[in-house]
Amino acid sequence: SAAEKGGWSSFMAKEISEEPEAVANTLIGRTADGAVHLEELAPLGDEVLAGIDRIVVIACGTAAYAGMLAKYAVESWSRIPVDVELSHEFRYRSPVITERTLVISISQSGETMDTLMAVKFARESGAKVLSVCNTQGSSIPRESDAVLYTHAGPEVAVASTKAFVAQVAALYLVGLHLATVRGTLDAKAIARNVRQLHDIPEKLAKTIESANRLRELAHWMADTQSVLFLGRNVGYPIAMEGALKLKELAYIHAEGFAAGELKHGPIALIEPGQVVFVIVPSPRDKLSLHPKVVSNIQEIRARGARVIAIAEQGDAAVHPYADEVIPIPLAAPLFEPILAVAPLHIFAMELAAAKGLDVDQPRNLAKSVTVE
Ligand code: G6P
16 A cells, blocks of 8 residues: 555665665664674574585575675685575585585575575585575574574565665675684774674665666666676676566566676677666775776777766766766775665666556566475
């Protein structure tokens, strides 16, 4: 009903507006004085966590992209190798799992059958399972050794938005906890990252407030047949998420690519008028990925692509080459993608609305897929 939507045109519009709150609420009570406190992880035991030699993240859909993003942070902070696998793929091969493997499942609903089966399978294979879940009392937490709840609040729209950013926040906390118990980051570095996490809600709110330009773009693009998304490093999972949302909501053929892969295939798709979103790394990033992505933009622009860049505020280098620049506030490189995803959520929603589609209930999809 209209009342449940709190004055918003759709649950999705309401839930995107709640992204900052979803992150803030997921952090509440879990950090103090620059340190991370995750009592929920106690059932796993800090000695066990100190001894794990591998993490396997299992999830489906948007939750899997949250896992892909977290891989960059968790590996960098804890030095534990992380693999991210779709639950239904993981379950039906012979994955190498030992008692030193930590499996982390991610599910908004806690009812996704593919992920539930994968969790049971992982435990039968001897792994400890930590589940990141948004729904109290759901099935996946019941089957897990430990549960870290995201506090995004109920998510009604079929396509996941606020749960995604909450999942990333929760996984970043896990990464910092692991770095603490394993001593791979010192207290100062932990405190710096905790501060970055706490700064996200305000920056995310600013990003969402300044999204009007995306609304206009989406309305002009109602007839678009195909959209590509390029991202590199932490921008890569965001490119995948942007493409997924456009497929789900606007029924547009969309693909996300790693920007470095462009010349190995996807560039053949570029023809005049092709719209390409590019998630641009910060010019301040120490890996020097920024000039590489700017040169990707030049390459596709030279072939007629229409480029919409999502770039750090004040990034002057992209302006001459992009048709549109959507600015996001400054954040450390690992945290930028949590800001960059919101414009893509808004764009997909607005494009679907421009086509007259039901953004909360896209055709053929279900909020929780309780069959394999
Ligand atoms: C469905 C939804 C997606 C969601 C996926 C995983 O396919 O349409 O939006 O990402 O399930 O759901 P879960 O509840 O496990 O996060």
